Amino acid sequence: xxxxxxxxxxxxxxxxxxxxxxxxxxxxxxxxxxxxxxxxxxxxxxxxxxxxxxxxxxxxxxxxxxxxxxxxxxxxxxxxxxxxxxxxxxxxxxxxxxxxxxxxxxxxxxxxxxxxxxxxxxxxxxxxxxxxxxxxxxxxxxxxxxxxxxxxxxxxxxxxxxxxxxxxxxxxxxxxxxxxxxxxxxxxxxxxxxxxxxxxxxxxxxxxxxxxxxxxxxxxxxxxxxxxxxxxxxxxxxxxxxxxxxxxxxxxxxxxxxxxxxxxxxxxxxxxxxxxxxxxxxxxxxxxxxxxxxxxxxxxxxxxxxxxxxxxxxxxxxxxxxxxxxxxxxxxxxxxxxxxxxxxxxxxxxxxxxxxxxxxxxxxxxxxxxxxxxxxxxxxxxxxxxxxxxxxxxxxxxxxxxxxxxxxxxxxxxxxxxxxxxxxxxxxxxxxxxxxxxxxxxxxxxxxxxxxxxxxxxxxxxxxxxxxxxxxxxxxxxxxxxxxxxxxxxxxxxxxxxxxxxxxxxxxxxxxxxxxxxxxxxxxxxxxxxxxxxxxxxxxxxxxxxxxxxxxxxxxxxxxx
Numbered sequence: 001x002x003x004x005x006x007x008x009x010x011x012x013x014x015x016x017x018x019x020x021x022x023x024x025x026x027x028x029x030x031x032x033x034x035x036x037x038x039x040x041x042x043x044x045x046x047x048x049x050x051x052x053x054x055x056x057x058x059x060x061x062x063x064x065x066x067x068x069x070x071x072x073x074x075x076x077x078x079x080x081x082x083x084x085x086x087x088x089x090x091x092x093x094x095x096x097x098x099x100x101x102x103x104x105x106x107x108x109x110x111x112x113x114x115x116x117x118x119x120x121x122x123x124x125x126x127x128x129x130x131x132x133x134x135x136x137x138x139x140x141x142x143x144x145x146x147x148x149x150x151x152x153x154x155x156x157x158x159x160x161x162x163x164x165x166x167x168x169x170x171x172x173x174x175x176x177x178x179x180x181x182x183x184x185x186x187x188x189x190x191x192x193x194x195x196x197x198x199x200x201x202x203x204x205x206x207x208x209x210x211x212x213x214x215x216x217x218x219x220x221x222x223x224x225x226x227x228x229x230x231x232x233x234x235x236x237x238x239x240x241x242x243x244x245x246x247x248x249x250x251x252x253x254x255x256x257x258x259x260x261x262x263x264x265x266x267x268x269x270x271x272x273x274x275x276x277x278x279x280x281x282x283x284x285x286x287x288x289x290x291x292x293x294x295x296x297x298x299x300x301x302x303x304x305x306x307x308x309x310x311x312x313x314x315x316x317x318x319x320x321x322x323x324x325x326x327x328x329x330x331x332x333x334x335x336x337x338x339x340x341x342x343x344x345x346x347x348x349x350x351x352x353x354x355x356x357x358x359x360x361x362x363x364x365x366x367x368x369x370x371x372x373x374x375x376x377x378x379x380x381x382x383x384x385x386x387x388x389x390x391x392x393x394x395x396x397x398x399x400x401x402x403x404x405x406x407x408x409x410x411x412x413x414x415x416x417x418x419x420x421x422x423x424x425x426x427x428x429x430x431x432x433x434x435x436x437x438x439x440x441x442x443x444x445x446x447x448x449x450x451x452x453x454x455x456x457x458x459x460x461x462x463x464x465x466x467x468x469x470x471x472x473x474x475x476x477x478x479x480x481x482x483x484x485x486x487x488x489x490x491x492x493x494x495x496x497x498x499x500x501x502x503x504x505x506x507x508x509x510x511x512x513x514x515x516x517x518x519x520x521x522x523x524x525x526x527x528x529x530x531x532x533x534x535x536x537x538x539x540x541x542x543x544x545x546x547x548x549x550x551x552x553x554x555x556x557x558x559x560x561x
Contacts, residue, residue, distance in 0.1 A: 024416040025414070060160060073404060166331045204275060212283070229242065364391075491510055531549050545561075
């Protein structure tokens with residue numbers, strides 16, 4: 001029996017949890033590879049809280065949010081259904097009122113929350129990790145915990161408020177037009193919107209151009225991104241460039257990380273080579289910021305699609321259709337902006353406060369090295385936070401590190417089902433909830449094998465189209481430099497830090513994801529095909545193999561075997 005659980009009270013229990021719910025779905029988008037214990041504690045506790053908070057605040061008609069469990073570094077979720085038809089009707093009436101702020105003043109609603117969170121982040125950043133006392137660092141850690149809780153409340157209120165109309169709009173499209181969100185007409189209605197994440201990418205492109213204009217591109221041309229900072233420091237103009245670039249990083253992009261759902265990887269502020277890596281891509285491709293031109297075209301196509309589609313809707317149904325369309329169109333924009341302002345930024349602040357505590361713990365001898373802090377949980381940090389020299393947590397860390405390594409080797413099953421409850425039952429269970437985050441982001445639509453197509457992999461359509469080219473299998477952000485013009489990216493999933501390579505590639509294959517996941521949204525904005533939820537793409541496809549993808553059918557063919 002373990003002396004210490006990672007997420008007390010929320011560790012998966014085969015007996016009790018399958019009594020509560022017959023189907024538990026792995027959040028493969030966020031918890032593959034497995035989370036560290038500290039991050040698992042934050043995610044399972046507060047994403048769980050936020051989803052129930054958002055569902056109840058908005059009175060979602062069919063779901064009360066999700067329950068979560070931690071299992072071997074993975075996050076497993078199940079949906080809390082609204083069972084009574086009478087309660088559904090009552091909640092639907094309240095939902096129509098609760099959703100009004102999203103229609104009446106989406107920009108004001110969202111900017112208010114952004115400003116609230118930015119204020120919290122500034123307060124956390126002002127605490128000096130070296131000069132503050134142990135008590136002050138522990139207080140900042142506690143404030144970061146509260147900030148994480150508040151972030152998830154905002155996150156899920158906004159996400160449910162934006163994504164639920166997306167699902168309702170898709171249902172209306174099925175009923176009135178016979179199309180779903182894999183149809184090209186639907187994609188045209190949802191494309192061509194700018195967002196803060198894309199603006200950060202544009203800023204990186206602008207600094208790559210500035211590097212060229214200052215004649216510094218030759219200085220770094222033959223160096224890897226990890227060497228850029230040193231070479232620029234050795235040049236007077238390079239030092240001026242670095243000074244200005246760091247202002248941009250600290251103000252805009254410094255809180256990005258290789259992995260959005262973790263805290264054991266450095267931020268761009270800590271490691272500038274991650275930003276230089278993206279700039280190297282822009283230097284290699286040359287030309288203008290290609291997303292600007294594509295967005296103008298997509299915006300024009302969207303306006304034409306709106307006029308065309310509305311012309312096919314009867315006048316008596318056009319009002320509700322237009323209302324849902326307007327809110328649903330914010331889904332792509334919110335999907336990218338919330339990563340920037342909420343997940344990435346909050347997790348960067350959690351990382352800062354954990355590292356501040358970790359340095360003190362290592363100095364006092366409670367742990368062996370700073371990043372051992374990621375293998376503790378908050379109650380253990382509280383236990384030793386004021387007097388870390390009086391506690392020894394090295395045994396706990398060693399055991400959890402060993403377990404974490406085993407989790408990574410073994411992996412987690414995509415679904416845990418109660419006996420005699422099959423996969424079809426599980427999908428009916430999820431679809432019945434109409435939960436937009438399960439259906440469109442985390443779990444997504446499960447693929448249907450069509451043997452007559454003789455494909456090697458079957459998935460679902462994230463962005464329509466066909467492509468053929470060499471595969472490039474990427475697991476980590478630092479490997480993005482190996483992507484070449486014309487490659488087809490193959491990965492578990494993608495995140496905002498990966499966006500710059502979408503201008504180079506022909507298509508994308510991801511193991512996990514739904515129609516509102518990063519790969520699908522960015523693929524549509526760049527006009528390249530995306531096949532999602534193939535599950536085994538990164539294990540069956542090897543870099544360099546020529547593959548053909550048909551996102552319209554959700555198929556992947558491996559041509560070199």
